[in-house]
Amino acid sequence: MDSASPINFFKGHPSFRLLPNKEITKATEQLLLGENRDYDDDPLNRHPLTYGSNEGALWVRTAITEFVNEKAFKFDRDDKARSKPEYLNLTSGASYGVLNILLQATLPHTGVTKQAFIVSPTYFLINDCFIDAGFGGKLTAIDEKGEESIDLELLEAKLKHFESIDPNPVNENGKELSIIKNPIDISHLKKVYKYVIYVIPTYSNPSGKTYNLETRCKLIELARKYDMLIITDDVYDLLNYSINNDPDKFELPTPIKRFVHIDRETNNDESSYGNTVSNASFSKIIAPGLRFGYHESINKLLATQLSAGGANVSGGTPSQLTSMIVGTLLTNGDAEKILRNLIQTYCERADAMYNAMIKYLPKGTEIRKTEGGYFNWMKLTESYNALEVGKLAQDMYNIVLADGSNFEVIGDKRNLAQSYFRLSTSFLESEQIVEGIKLLGDVCQVYATQNNL
Known part of the structure; x- marks a missing residue:
């Protein structure tokens, strides 16, 4: 989660430019x-x-x-x-x-x-x-x-x-x-x-x-x-x-x-x-x-x-x-103004992510438009293994992804690592999000070739 990767979809906190330094100082x-x-x-x-x-x-x-x-x-x-x-x-x-x-x-x-x-x-x-x-x-x-x-x-x-x-x-x-x-x-x-x-x-x-x-x-x-x-x-x-x-x-x-x-x-x-x-x-x-x-x-x-x-x-x-x-x-x-800016920014990023996912991810990937909060929860088809795709993405492009294994209840797991990724809209700028999703689509193509999908 704390990796210095330029494309880190794991981080669940605001971009540094969104932090309200002036308002808090005031x-x-x-x-x-x-x-x-x-x-x-x-x-x-x-x-x-x-x-x-x-x-x-x-x-x-x-x-x-x-x-x-x-x-x-x-x-x-x-x-x-x-x-x-x-x-x-x-x-x-x-x-x-x-x-x-x-x-x-x-x-x-x-x-x-x-x-x-x-x-x-x-x-x-x-x-x-x-x-x-x-x-x-x-x-x-x-x-x-x-x-x-x-x-x-x-x-x-x-x-x-x-x-x-x-x-x-x-x-x-x-x-x-x-x-x-x-x-x-x-x-x-x-x-x-x-x-x-x-x-x-x-x-x-x-x-x-x-x-x-x-x-x-x-x-x-x-x-x-x-x-x-x-x-x-x-x-x-x-x-x-x-x-x-x-x-x-x-x-x-x-x-x-x-x-x-x-x-x-x-x-x-x-x-x-x-x-x-x-x-x-x-x-x-x-x-x-x-x-x-x-x-x-x-x-x-x-x-x-x-x-x-x-x-x-x-x-x-x-x-x-x-x-x-x-x-x-x-x-x-000022709290209301800060919140408004966050909402507008995250909304723009969520739209960029959704459109990029439709364009670049494999056919059959389950995606949903983020309507609020921080995260998009996507599901690959059964042909893919999200844990393996995530490792390949880090090896090929240094992209950090949070696969489903991170979101299990300890002692009562549901095998979420097989299919799921959580993608954060809070940390990356829209351009980085689009680039990251495009590269993830490339990774999925490589994975499909390697596994004869």
């Missing part, structure tokens, strides 16, 4: 050059360069919810799906966000959390987070189904299977939970879920697919039935290519509702922690080096739990300074 100056800020001594916010509150600065959480409610999802004022600052816990990015959720809301070591499910194909580094959290040997792949769904029948069959192994749920006074009690403060126990599932529901990595509303509602129903937590990586959904390019009429495209919105709308139990966590990040819509994101749950209960882990209690929110830089970008309007 926001940092706005934030820090004044002698004082009116919230420096406010315990809910605090000085940008001191330890933050556990949940993160209130004014930043407010800026995020205003952006989400008004600019992105455009919720009506009385819409129950609307986000509120107390529903958020600020994090140091999506990857750390997932690990924190697993550490604070699951317990696989004693069997309280029985199994983790990961939609396949999946983000290639997420396996490590689950293994670090104790899910080694407890990972089950759930396949995508069609263009807009996942295999919910397989998921429920697997849930019934694991329930049959040990049908008796661990109650909150069970000894299995004692290992997470702080003996100094045993006023309440954490909410620990029996199951957990990880999904990237909008412009998924790597497939680029978006799950429809029916799928989202049914998955939430299953989660409630089996005490399962749905972790959604909501990092690509604002990169929707159906943008209006008229500067006088510009507004961000409206994404499909997130799982947490639907869970909030349909859950009337005030004591419930909900069954969803939106794990969001600003890495894809501003800059990855900021290392800043947030959790959002249906109310303040789970968000507060996620903010109260030992590391947060010790040092406060993990990204106090960068969270306030992002908060400044949100309030001064």
Whole structure:
């Protein structure tokens, strides 16, 4: 992934020219050059360069919810799906966000959390987070189904299977939970879920697919039935290519509702922690080096739990300074401008990639037009082996490709290396993309000749 190859389709981050150096410099100056800020001594916010509150600065959480409610999802004022600052816990990015959720809301070591499910194909580094959290040997792949769904029948069959192994749920006074009690403060126990599932529901990595509303509602129903937590990586959904390019009429495209919105709308139990966590990040819509994101749950209960882990209690929110830089970008309007530029650029690159694939790749290759996010997920015909083609492309032209083997769920593989490549539209310029696809077409011709196809 980190190869210095001039044509690297693996890299999943913005081109360096797209990184908003000037805007971040401006926001940092706005934030820090004044002698004082009116919230420096406010315990809910605090000085940008001191330890933050556990949940993160209130004014930043407010800026995020205003952006989400008004600019992105455009919720009506009385819409129950609307986000509120107390529903958020600020994090140091999506990857750390997932690990924190697993550490604070699951317990696989004693069997309280029985199994983790990961939609396949999946983000290639997420396996490590689950293994670090104790899910080694407890990972089950759930396949995508069609263009807009996942295999919910397989998921429920697997849930019934694991329930049959040990049908008796661990109650909150069970000894299995004692290992997470702080003996100094045993006023309440954490909410620990029996199951957990990880999904990237909008412009998924790597497939680029978006799950429809029916799928989202049914998955939430299953989660409630089996005490399962749905972790959604909501990092690509604002990169929707159906943008209006008229500067006088510009507004961000409206994404499909997130799982947490639907869970909030349909859950009337005030004591419930909900069954969803939106794990969001600003890495894809501003800059990855900021290392800043947030959790959002249906109310303040789970968000507060996620903010109260030992590391947060010790040092406060993990990204106090960068969270306030992002908060400044949100309030001064530059975040929206940065996002618009990214969308326009990625849309142009995705069009260039799609047209080049049609022109240069072998007949029968399954390709789909990228409608948002970062990636194009292509499938070669059965005559080709993607793993071998990828090696040949690197040997012949030093092209770096991500074949399907990178996107498997560890311990429950689907032989994705046989046919699939994930091609990123975020890093290469349009001209490099076209050249790379043309050369890949040449590689496929050489492979066909060598293998008498």
